[in-house]
Amino acid sequence: MLWSKLFIPTLREPPAEAEVVSHKLLLRAGYIRQVASGVYSHLFLSQRALLKISKIVREEMDAIGAQEMLLPALNPAELWQESGRWDVMGDDMFRLKDRWERDLCLAMTHEEVMTSIARGELRSYKQLPQIWYQIQTKFRDEMRPKSGLMRVRQFIMKDSYSFDLAPEGLDISYQKHYDAYCKIFSRCGLSYLAVQAHSGAMGGNESTEFMVASAAGEDFVAVCPECGYAANLEKAVSTAKPAALPDPEGNLVPEEFHTPGYKTIAEISGFTKLPETSQIKSLVMVVDGKPVLVLVRGDHQLSATKFSSVMQAREIRPAQPAEIREWFGAEAGSLGPIGVTNMTVIADSALEGRRNMIAGANKDDYHLRNVTPGRDFQTRFADLRQSEAGDTCRNCGKGILELKKTIEVGHIFKLGYKYSESMGLRVLNAAGEEVTPIMGCYGIGIERILSAAIEEHNDKDGMALPVSIAPFTVVVTPVNIADAAQKQAAQEIYDSCLALGLDALLDDRDERPGVKFKDADLIGIPYRITVGKKLTDGLVELVQRRGKTSSDVPVAEAALAVKKAASA
RNA sequence: CGGGGCGUAGCGCAGCCUGGUAGCGCACCUGCCUUGGGCGCAGGGGGUCGGGCGUUCAAAUCGCCCCGCCCCGACCA
Numbered sequence: 001m002l003w004s005k006l007f008i009p010t011l012r013e014p015p016a017e018a019e020v021v022s023h024k025l026l027l028r029a030g031y032i033r034q035v036a037s038g039v040y041s042h043l044f045l046s047q048r049a050l051l052k053i054s055k056i057v058r059e060e061m062d063a064i065g066a067q068e069m070l071l072p073a074l075n076p077a078e079l080w081q082e083s084g085r086w087d088v089m090g091d092d093m094f095r096l097k098d099r100w101e102r103d104l105c106l107a108m109t110h111e112e113v114m115t116s117i118a119r120g121e122l123r124s125y126k127q128l129p130q131i132w133y134q135i136q137t138k139f140r141d142e143m144r145p146k147s148g149l150m151r152v153r154q155f156i157m158k159d160s161y162s163f164d165l166a167p168e169g170l171d172i173s174y175q176k177h178y179d180a181y182c183k184i185f186s187r188c189g190l191s192y193l194a195v196q197a198h199s200g201a202m203g204g205n206e207s208t209e210f211m212v213a214s215a216a217g218e219d220f221v222a223v224c225p226e227c228g229y230a231a232n233l234e235k236a237v238s239t240a241k242p243a244a245l246p247d248p249e250g251n252l253v254p255e256e257f258h259t260p261g262y263k264t265i266a267e268i269s270g271f272t273k274l275p276e277t278s279q280i281k282s283l284v285m286v287v288d289g290k291p292v293l294v295l296v297r298g299d300h301q302l303s304a305t306k307f308s309s310v311m312q313a314r315e316i317r318p319a320q321p322a323e324i325r326e327w328f329g330a331e332a333g334s335l336g337p338i339g340v341t342n343m344t345v346i347a348d349s350a351l352e353g354r355r356n357m358i359a360g361a362n363k364d365d366y367h368l369r370n371v372t373p374g375r376d377f378q379t380r381f382a383d384l385r386q387s388e389a390g391d392t393c394r395n396c397g398k399g400i401l402e403l404k405k406t407i408e409v410g411h412i413f414k415l416g417y418k419y420s421e422s423m424g425l426r427v428l429n430a431a432g433e434e435v436t437p438i439m440g441c442y443g444i445g446i447e448r449i450l451s452a453a454i455e456e457h458n459d460k461d462g463m464a465l466p467v468s469i470a471p472f473t474v475v476v477t478p479v480n481i482a483d484a485a486q487k488q489a490a491q492e493i494y495d496s497c498l499a500l501g502l503d504a505l506l507d508d509r510d511e512r513p514g515v516k517f518k519d520a521d522l523i524g525i526p527y528r529i530t531v532g533k534k535l536t537d538g539l540v541e542l543v544q545r546r547g548k549t550s551s552d553v554p555v556a557e558a559a560l561a562v563k564k565a566a567s568a
Numbered sequence: 569c570g571g572g573g574c575g576u577a578g579c580g581c582a583g584c585c586u587g588g589u590a591g592c593g594c595a596c597c598u599g600c601c602u603u604g605g606g607c608g609c610a611g612g613g614g615g616u617c618g619g620g621c622g623u624u625c626a627a628a629u630c631g632c633c634c635c636g637c638c639c640c641g642a643c644c645a
Contacts, residue, residue, distance in 0.1 A: 012594060012606065013580045017638050028579095037637065092644070109645070143569085143643050151644090159645095199645080207645085218644095318642095411645055443645065461605095480603045514605035521605090532604055541604095 003475075003507040007044055010519050020216040022454035023148025025463050029523045038145025038153035045523055046450070048471035050156065053188060053449050054135050056468060057158045060184045064176040066131040066160050071113045073137055077103035079112040083422050088314075094139045094153075106139035111419045111441055114161040118437070119425040125165045128427065128437060129173055133160030135446065147216055149447040150407065156446040163420075163437045165429065170414055170438045174206075177412050177442045181210055185409065188449050189466030191456060192409065195221050196231040198305050199413055206414040210444075211406035212452040221406050222387050226399030234305035237383055238391035238401050240297065240350045244275035248356040252370035254338060259367045263333025265298045268367060272358060275299075280351060280359040280371060282335040284319035284327070287311050291319060291327055293340055295347035295373070296385050298358075302348075303386040310346070310382045328362050336360035336368060337377040347373055348384040407452045408445070415439040454524075457546070463524025464546045467566045473497075474562045475505040475525045479513045479532035489555055490531040493540065496559035502566065521545065527562050 007030075014024035017034075026032045031046035042050060058068065080086035080093075086105075094106040107113065114132060122130070138157045145152050162173035178194070185192040190212050197209035209232055211221055222236035223229070231237070262271045269276045279298030284291060285307065292311065296302050308316050324332050327342060336359035337345050351357075355372040373379060393399035417436050419425070426434045450469065457464040467473055474497055478490035490506060497504035505525065507516045513532075520528050530541040530550075540558050543550040544565070553561045 009578085010606095011579055015579065016574080016581090019639070034637085140644085144639095144641090146639080157645095197645090209645090408645085413645075441645085445645095482603075510603095512603060512605085512607060514603090514607075517605045519606085530604075 001472075001505055003505055004509045006505075008519070008523065009043070010522055018148065020147045020150070020455070021458055022150070022216060022451040025454055025458060025522070025524075026148055026451075029462060031523075032149065038142055038151070040149060040152065045471040049450050049465070049469050050446055052469045052471070053446055054156075054158070056187045057135065057184055057444060057446070060180040060187075061131075061133050061158070061160060064131065064180050066133045069132055069134050070136060071107075071110050071134055073107050073139065075105050075107045075113060077105060079116055080105060083112050083115075083419055085112070092140055092142070094141050108138055108140045109157075109441075109443070110134070110136075110159055111161065111415070111439075112423070115419040115423045115425055115439070118163055118420075119423055122163065122425065122427050122437070125427055125429045125435070129162060129164045129169050131160055131162045131173060131176075133158060133442075147218075147451075149451045150216065151218065152447070155448075158444040158446060160442045162440040162442075163425075164439075165427070165435065165437060167438055170440050174412060174414055174440050177440070178208060181410050181412065181442075181444070184444065185210055185212075185449070187468050188453060189457065189468055190409065190449065190452055193221060193223070193230055193404070193406065195223075196235050197411060198232060198234040198309070205416060208412050209408050210410035210412075211404075212409055212456060213404045214407050214452060214455040215405060216451075216455050217406040217408075219406050219408055221404045222389075222391075222401045223404055224393035224395060224399035224401055227393060227396035229393050229395035229399070233386060233403065234303060236387040236401070237394050238387040239394050239397075240300065240385065241390055241392075243277035243297075243354070245278055247278070247354055248370070250356070252356050252372075254368045254370050254376055256361050256363075256366050256368055258365060259334070260365050262365075263331070268358065269298070272369075274358065278358055280336065280347075280357050280373075282337065282360055284324050284332070284335065286317050286319050286323070287313045288315055291323070291343040293335075293337060293343055293345045294384060295337055295345065295351055295359075295379065297348065297350045297354075300348060300350060301386040301388070302384055306382075306386075307384050310384060330360065330362045330364050334360040334362065334364050334366060336362055336371065337373075337379065338362070338368060338371060340377065345377060345379040346384065347379045347381050349381045350385055352381045407448060407455065409448045409452050410442075410444040412442040413440060415441055457524075461518070462522035465524040465526065467526045470524055470526050471503075472505040472525050473503040473566050474527040474529060475507055475520045476529045477507045477513070477516050477520060477531065479530060481508060481510050486531045486535055489535055489540070490529075493529055493531065493555065493558045497562060500559050500563045502559065502563060527565060529558050529562065 009030040011028045014028050018024040018027055032040045034040055093108055096104050135158045139154050142153050164170045193211045195209050197207045199207045220233035222231055262268050265276050276298035281296045281298050283294045285294055328335055351373050356370045358369050359371045361368045389403040391401045420436045420439055429435045454463050476490050476494045478486040494504055494506040526545050528543040538554055539552045541550050542553050542561050
């Protein structure tokens with residue numbers, strides 16, 4: 001294509017609203033324009049990149065026998081009421097009414113529609129397994145859209161769904177997706193990490209997230225450098241660093257002491273001259289309307305995700321100050337487990353076996369020393385704490401966990417029977433009995449692949465996209481378009497590139513070379529053939545965008561040289 | 569939803585405090601010049617100053633209300 005005819009509105013300066021690199025570059029390079037918060041138009045270049053990503057996704061999905069469909073984004077409320085998610089999704093789901101006042105929504109995902117198709121049509125175990133997928137627009141009313149294409153309210157997702165007769169079949173469908181996802185992200189040039197993850201509102205019991213390390217990410221992943229264990233921080237298990245000071249020996253009796261004005265863990269630590277690990281942190285949560293006292297070691301953080309799943313809660317929230325006052329008769333800074341009988345008490349495993357610790361006295365400005373779990377109060381223990389960098393890996397027992405900030409580009413789930421059960425999907429097995437198929441679901445964020453690739457591959461001049469997803473593979477740039485020889489050579493090389501099947505662009509604009517070079521670098525074309533002075537010696541330059549390495553090649557061989565380099 | 573910031577030409581910004589002709593750089597158009605990293609010279613077009621109400625002889629500027637966007641938090645496949 002001829003650059004002079006294309007709409008590639010590059011900007012010298014990034015718009016002020018852009019914060020992260022990929023967002024700045026997508027705007028500057030003329031890939032996208034914002035329409036509203038979390039809503040973007042994909043212009044020519046972006047659409048080309050997204051189509052390339054989608055093509056890779058299609059090829060790998062088709063390769064595992066998945067069948068592409070296209071489902072509606074507009075869904076009737078009834079489907080979502082059947083699965084129970086009309087209520088569960090809350091404000092995250094866009095809802096609307098038609099002219100007859102019937103409730104509709106814009107689908108955030110498609111378990112409901114897929115399952116309804118399956119239950120309407122699948123009758124026999126002989127029709128299983130099935131893997132169905134689509135590449136389609138999803139809508140989510142994010143509380144806070146951010147970071148360009150990273151977290152948006154309308155986006156393109158590849159979502160697939162598997163239906164199997166039995167768990168062993170699901171294992172196979174899941175593994176097929178796992179392998180396909182690895183190929184997809186590799187082909188897109190991403191350095192990804194497959195990590196254990198929490199299933200959240202999707203349901204199910206096992207899931208793997210595919211993450212790309214990036215400062216612009218929103219998720220933390222715990223990684224063990226020794227054994228390769230990797231899990232989303234929400235899910236990660238680990239052995240806490242030992243207490244900084246051994247507990248006092250002996251069967252000591254709880255003893256109240258005055259702590260005037262000292263409320264936080266850090267303040268009490270400073271006041272008592274004892275490390276934070278000697279304290280029991282008391283948090284009051286409200287689980288489905290009922291108060292629960294949660295205990296963790298002073299220096300630890302409660303994992304809301306772990307807590308929520310241990311409690312099998314639908315909804316959790318921290319208690320309000322007024323509620324705390326009513327239930328404990330004290331402020332949040334002086335709470336503790338002793339004497340609490342009006343609510344469930346649950347403690348993190350790191351407190352198991354500890355003794356003679358410090359906790360609040362449930363009396364303003366007083367704490368207790370010599371508090372021993374199990375003796376001074378009864379509680380059950382569970383893994384409730386958020387892992388942190390420096391913890392010991394529980395998988396291998398040796399490695400020290402590191403934390404990485406990441407972008408989630410894919411997520412696969414073993415759903416189990418949640419949707420097939422609630423929506424009545426049944427088939428007959430070989431014995432003629434009605435059985436409920438087991439399901440899996442698998443998602444990839446198409447725009448997130450583009451964002452992550454830009455985050456991973458950029459420099460001060462712009463994007464340095466991999467050949468596989470760049471909107472063009474090569475740009476042919478005559479330095480001086482007014483020079484007839486250069487112009488003609490450039491045209492010939494461009495034609496040769498096209499003949500070789502390369503996605504080629506001819507920068508035929510009457511611009512100064514600096515402008516053309518800057519633009520080519522900015523939009524991230526992997527190869528550039530510069531036709532300039534050396535043409536008199538029959539040579540042109542082949543410049544690689546990454547690293548800006550360049551080599552002289554004869555005019556006649558230029559296209560082939562790109563072809564070779566690009567497919568290497 | 570809580571906290572913070574911003575809204576003036578396509579982009580980046582100044583002007584606002586202290587009310588009085590709406591400015592700068594880039595981009596854009598015309599001409600000349602130039603052609604290996606956003607070139608130079610000359611001329612030119614483009615703005616309901618986010619919106620409404622109010623104060624005032626006079627509002628981008630002061631007051632009130634509303635809207636939008638960004639960041640932090642809560643939240644989240």
